[in-house]
Amino acid sequence: MENNKLIHLENIERVYKVGETQVKALKGITYDVLKGDLLAIMGPSGSGKSTLMNIIGCLDRPTAGKYLLEGQEVSKLNKNQLAGIRNKRIGFVFQNFNLLSRTTALENTELPLLYSDVSGKKTREMAMNSLALVGLEGRELHKTNQLSGGEMQRVAIARALVNGPSLVLADEPTGNLDTKTGNEIMEIFTKLNREKNITIVLVTHDPEVAEAAEKTIFLRDGEIEKIEHNGK
């Protein structure tokens, strides 16, 4: 069972200093994410779900507590080491896509590979495969401004997957999309989870999106309020 833990969070705290006052965004989160989980994090705004996701995604470091990613302590790593982890083990999907503008789908997908030690030839091949995985064959050379919202989010997913990460983090991935497109994106996530056994953590406040997940964590005021299993 220990080997099966992808993420081990122990008493994670995050304190923001705003002037003189201190704001506690996370007040001791303890939770384990297993390999192959499809987990949703829900909660009202200000509940700390984005903060938690930033910490899990190694974009931020906890003020206190222990975070093991695949058994490795990451809460004490420096900025450059964290960048390396983001590059190889974590893929991000953002609400507003965060793609480079005026750049082709292919180049956007290749982006993480440019910061790792993959050779130029292989870069292209891996990016093409990744785009095929999200159903964008034939649209590789379209620039971001020629793509629809759903297509842009697919590019973002392809980019998140390109380096073969152990974890994909999605922050409100359907937040900027209409319901139908949002559902398509969710289908891609569930399919990736089921068929490729990729661990996915979604942050959302849309209960429908959370339904697709096996487990849902409800956060309130920086603490875990409850955990729901969808009984699957």
Place this chain on the structure above:
Amino acid sequence: MNIIKTAKVALRALNRNKMRSFLTALGIIIGVGAVIAMVSIGQGAKMEVEARFESMGTNLLFVYPGSRSYRGRFGGGSYTNLKEADAQAILDNCSAVQYVSPNVNGRAQLVYQNKNWNTSIYGVGDKYPEIRKWPVEEGIFFNESQVRSAQKVAVLGSEVSQNLFEGADPIGQVIRVNRIPFRVLGVLESKGESGGFFNRDDMIAIPYSTAQKRLLGVDYIQSIDVSAVSPSRTDEAQAQIEELLRIRHKLAPGAEDDFNIRDMSDIAESATEATQILTVLLGGIASISLLVGGIGIMNIMLVSVTERIREIGIRMSVGAKERDILLQFLTEAIVLSLLGGFLGVVLGVGSSRLISHFADMKTMVSMGAIILAVVFSASVGIFFGFYPARKASKLDPIEALRYE
């Protein structure tokens, strides 16, 4: 991340924003181009002046009235102690002297039929063409006896001939100089445009004796042109003239000369000094444009990095390290600056060629100006590309991503 990948990332980013890249480089292109072109004009003028004096010969001496210490460089007019007899004495007594030509100058209105022209009157001796190496093109120059008897004869500069006669044969015609009729004997060879300062062909030569009596009403002369028998004997000629004039002007031993003798290098020096000022002036103007260009580069670089903070955030979120971001922006800045510098050199050299071709001015591209301009603009470009990028690379990825 290796060099090739960095270069690829940087070039892609530049290509993605062609307009911004072009505008950034434009500041450098114009700054560098302007400095090179401007300095080349100044340098060209200097060379032209030097070459002109070179062509006039190194065996020339000029005797002016007034002491050297008194500020009277090309003086004349205000001194009356140099006489025709001094010139004659120099020719008769100084063994190293070949020719002399007493000079008095003025300006006068010329009239021929219905045409008017205002020009310089050179009152000179009959050996003037030999001394100045300035032969007549058509007709003849006046001779010694015409000078002695102060005849009303004139030899025209080509510009004057062109303006009064418009291609018709002027020889033998009568023109009026301040209403006095003069017979035209010949036309001098054209000296050509001279770097835009003044036109040396816009003059007429008449016997100095005639100029003294008929036009100016004076009995002194303003200067004496002297040629030594050979360039190597110029110094000897100068010493002889000095000794002779001191005796003739009855100067006590130890008293200051009441005349001064200059050779070609003295004259060339003061003329080069003038063009040096021109070079400095043009260089100054160009430096301002380089500075403004530098400020432009700085602006665009600062704005573009700020505008790209989100891009930096995206790159960081997918695993770019601080160093990767820095290297990318540094590479972009270097590529733009060097490319801009290169195009600026092309523009500068090209426009100085065009100027010398169309404006008929000599230009001379100076290597120093090229290096100075390129180094300056490249450093500005690189520094202001690098500095904000360094700040941005220190940002928290979350903040950078959130940046609007």
